[in-house]
Amino acid sequence: MTDGRRESTYAVVARDVRNRILQGAYADGRRLPTEAELAERHGVSRQTVRRAFQDLVAEGMVYRVPGRGTFVTRRDEAYLRQFGSIDDLMGLSVDTRMEVTAPLRRLVDVTAASRLRLPDDVVHSLTFRRSHDGRPFCVTTVSVPPAVGAVLASVPELTVAGAGSRTTIIGLLDARLPAPIAEADQSITVAPADPATATQLGCPAGDPLLRIDRLYSDTAGRPVELAVSHFLPELYSYRTKLRRDRHA
Amino acid sequence: MTDGRRESTYAVVARDVRNRILQGAYADGRRLPTEAELAERHGVSRQTVRRAFQDLVAEGMVYRVPGRGTFVTRRDEAYLRQFGSIDDLMGLSVDTRMEVTAPLRRLVDVTAASRLRLPDDVVHSLTFRRSHDGRPFCVTTVSVPPAVGAVLASVPELTVAGAGSRTTIIGLLDARLPAPIAEADQSITVAPADPATATQLGCPAGDPLLRIDRLYSDTAGRPVELAVSHFLPELYSYRTKLRRDRHA
DNA sequence: CGTTATTTGTGCGTATGTATT
DNA sequence: AAATACATACGCACAAATAAC
Numbered sequence: 001m002t003d004g005r006r007e008s009t010y011a012v013v014a015r016d017v018r019n020r021i022l023q024g025a026y027a028d029g030r031r032l033p034t035e036a037e038l039a040e041r042h043g044v045s046r047q048t049v050r051r052a053f054q055d056l057v058a059e060g061m062v063y064r065v066p067g068r069g070t071f072v073t074r075r076d077e078a079y080l081r082q083f084g085s086i087d088d089l090m091g092l093s094v095d096t097r098m099e100v101t102a103p104l105r106r107l108v109d110v111t112a113a114s115r116l117r118l119p120d121d122v123v124h125s126l127t128f129r130r131s132h133d134g135r136p137f138c139v140t141t142v143s144v145p146p147a148v149g150a151v152l153a154s155v156p157e158l159t160v161a162g163a164g165s166r167t168t169i170i171g172l173l174d175a176r177l178p179a180p181i182a183e184a185d186q187s188i189t190v191a192p193a194d195p196a197t198a199t200q201l202g203c204p205a206g207d208p209l210l211r212i213d214r215l216y217s218d219t220a221g222r223p224v225e226l227a228v229s230h231f232l233p234e235l236y237s238y239r240t241k242l243r244r245d246r247h248a
Numbered sequence: 249m250t251d252g253r254r255e256s257t258y259a260v261v262a263r264d265v266r267n268r269i270l271q272g273a274y275a276d277g278r279r280l281p282t283e284a285e286l287a288e289r290h291g292v293s294r295q296t297v298r299r300a301f302q303d304l305v306a307e308g309m310v311y312r313v314p315g316r317g318t319f320v321t322r323r324d325e326a327y328l329r330q331f332g333s334i335d336d337l338m339g340l341s342v343d344t345r346m347e348v349t350a351p352l353r354r355l356v357d358v359t360a361a362s363r364l365r366l367p368d369d370v371v372h373s374l375t376f377r378r379s380h381d382g383r384p385f386c387v388t389t390v391s392v393p394p395a396v397g398a399v400l401a402s403v404p405e406l407t408v409a410g411a412g413s414r415t416t417i418i419g420l421l422d423a424r425l426p427a428p429i430a431e432a433d434q435s436i437t438v439a440p441a442d443p444a445t446a447t448q449l450g451c452p453a454g455d456p457l458l459r460i461d462r463l464y465s466d467t468a469g470r471p472v473e474l475a476v477s478h479f480l481p482e483l484y485s486y487r488t489k490l491r492r493d494r495h496a
Numbered sequence: 497c498g499t500t501a502t503t504t505g506t507g508c509g510t511a512t513g514t515a516t517t
Numbered sequence: 518a519a520a521t522a523c524a525t526a527c528g529c530a531c532a533a534a535t536a537a538c
Contacts, residue, residue: 185488187485187487188458188488189458189481189484189486190458208456240434241431241434242431242434
């Protein structure tokens with residue numbers, strides 16, 4: 001990835017505004033700078049600023065009112081991001097940081113193995129923490145079949161505790177597996193923080209967390225990864241856009 | 249209100265292309281007309297055609313490749329960027345029962361009003377409980393702009409506390425509003441049960457619940473309904489399927 | 497009450513760049 | 518190498534909604 005192409009001007013403007021929003025610069029429903037102000041600040045035309053806002057509106061980050069201005073659609077200080085597709089999840093790495101807390105290793109996990117539809121109870125597993133702006137907001141445990149684990153073993157960042165990275169596991173897998181990842185079954189519920197997770201998130205054990213399980217499958221329908229994540233609800237909410245079905 | 253505003257030129261172009269796609273005109277992965285062709289066909293500038301395509305791309309209807317052209321996003325490969333759809337939600341009523349606990353009434357709610365983008369703080373609101381197999385699992389508070397509230401006031405089941413029904417609010421609205429409901433922004437997080445909600449769900453106050461906010465908008469992008477639901481996590485988990493959305 | 501300034505929305509023209517065929 | 522097609526960027530003019538006076 002990383003894609004050596006030059007980043008377009010409007011993308012730079014959009015990223016700048018997005019970062020300021022995430023840093024809370026326009027917190028209490030205050031108005032964002034006008035198109036004209038942003039154009040001058042970045043030394044670009046008003047049209048380029050408008051193009052940047054189109055993306056931010058599409059992401060659900062801001063909304064605009066003719067004659068009034070542009071406003072953040074934020075809920076509290078939650079870390080907002082539009083998820084709804086696998087590619088969105090892969091994009092998660094752009095502004096968060098991941099830190100391995102339990103490196104990739106072989107272990108016996110009956111539950112994970114059965115959800116991965118494995119013939120025995122051996123899986124390869126690792127646990128990491130994700131932070132935004134230096135604050136941890138999510139702990140994820142990933143379990144994969146041994147064959148997939150062998151593929152991941154060649155990625156040094158995953159085999160050393162404390163290593164940092166900006167990648168996502170599905171991004172790594174997608175590039176290394178013979179068949180691409182095609183879909184994921186997802187389940188969202190509430191679960192109390194177990195002691196280990198609480199320590200990593202810096203919250204009291206037993207605190208309610210948002211738990212998201214995702215079982216990824218490749219194009220052949222084979223399960224390739226089970227990810228169980230626990231999010232701090234103060235810092236993260238899961239957002240998506242629902243649309244109408246096509247065809248009646 | 250029917251929205252007497254003129255439909256913008258690019259919206260007309262987008263709708264035309266969308267309709268042709270839905271009628272199967274460009275079914276088998278064939279290329280869509282080029283920007284220049286569409287510009288001439290509609291007698292507009294190439295920029296206007298581009299603006300129309302920006303919407304279609306954002307909807308996930310088409311994808312574009314520089315130098316090659318524009319193509320329909322096929323359902324089997326990608327298309328639905330989302331998991332559940334609004335029509336799935338409308339089908340919710342089939343096996344659950346809804347019971348009004350606070351009938352439709354006018355009240356001042358700054359938060360709801362601002363999320364509905366209303367100029368003042370007055371909304372119409374009602375609260376109901378949803379049960380499955382006789383066990384309540386969800387409490388929902390719906391807030392709508394006064395104009396929409398007037399439409400709902402003609403539905404007797406919503407104006408009487410204790411009334412039961414099997415409908416959904418969006419189902420009612422969709423049939424009665426001038427513009428159909430087109431999409432919803434959804435946010436999922438964890439929230440403790442407030443006393444009133446706890447009583448209705450039969451759980452201790454303060455217990456962690458799964459909270460789902462949905463802001464529905466019509467085809468003009470105007471917010472028409474805000475629904476805030478609290479679910480008992482033991483009885484309900486939110487499940488979806490994620491799919492790929494781009495073409496590798 | 498209209499008037500005016502501000503701010504976003506629409507529409508188009510032009511030029512240039514990049515990817516594909 | 519040339520033609521085609523989409524992408525970016527800037528400019529301008531005017532419309533429409535809002536807010537302040």
